[in-house]
Amino acid sequence: MLKVDFKLLRNEALRDIILALEEALEKIGIDYYLIGALARDAWFQQEKIVSRTTADVDFAILVPQKEKFEELKTFLAREKGYVETKGNSFAMISPGGITVDILPFGSIEIDEELNKANGEAQVVTNGFKEVFSAALEQFESEDGQLRIKIASLPGIVLLKLIAHQDRPEIRIKDPGDILEILHYYFDLHSGLIYEHHDSVFDDEQPLEMISARVIGREIGKIVSENPTLRQRVNTYLTTEIEKQENGSLIRLMQRST
Incomplete structure (x- = not known):
């Protein structure tokens, strides 16, 4: 334990x-x-x-x-x-x-x-x-x-994504917290990644990118029984990626570094 x-x-x-x-x-x-x-x-x-x-x-x-x-x-x-x-x-x-x-x-x-x-x-x-x-x-x-x-860390990331989307003007620390989890996730869960997510090593990528992909997969499992929630997360992330630094999620991640 x-x-x-x-x-x-x-x-x-x-x-x-x-x-x-x-x-x-x-x-x-x-x-x-x-x-x-x-x-x-x-x-x-x-x-x-x-x-x-x-x-x-x-x-x-x-x-x-x-x-x-x-x-x-x-x-x-x-x-x-x-x-x-x-x-x-x-x-x-x-x-x-x-x-x-x-x-x-x-x-x-x-x-x-x-x-x-x-x-x-x-x-x-x-x-x-x-x-x-x-x-x-x-x-x-x-x-x-x-x-x-x-x-779990993917569970925490999921809740922080939703909380920040709901109240971006108040939840300004969430993007930085998510980025910090991405930074350390591989160190904390390397065994799980090697055993269950070996396909993420197809290309040479930074450990943070590998962690992001694995956390995304784990969040997918968490929301698999709620299609509405799954769609909400997918739509939100897609929108923020399109906005880049003009969106609060990426802008506040950048600021936290």
Whole structure:
């Protein structure tokens, strides 16, 4: 099982946050996994890769009913000292002052209001369900006392692509994070690449290009059961490639270097 050392993640408070979330989620009966920058850093830690410091803590939670989400927030506030934030119903502040994003999927989706047309709900395409079903790995703390499910690197890239497309003016760090994953992916997953993606070595290419092709293939597997989501990702990437530096995705990747 993969190991995670919270001291090396430069955020020992994360352990207390996870323990609080685990207690609340187990009590209420809902599942979760870690996404975002800390999920990326847990993977980078496997090869002692140091990334930029982040204070972001992001959880995706599987909510069977909308009432369960409100019950979770009430429990965290009453029992664990968390405080709700103004203007963002999906974020709470931990007793240590860390903002924790709690992003629901299942019967309630963070972007459900964006997926309605003519009064009818459309297929949700934020990727949370797909990553939950096909792109999680189990991590364990160094002392063996804590286990947590973390999105795979292709899963993280998928979620960041979608988040940046939805809110490019706010999610300005996502393109740089994606580029960083492309840079280190080969070092982290060379065994998988050699065993399952040997065809990417047909031409002499930089390791980042090989990584990009493999991540693209892995994302294809993740979204294979949701044609609408697959089409969304394909269309978005095609459009950004056509725009080149005039599009926010490539422009912000360039800026991050």
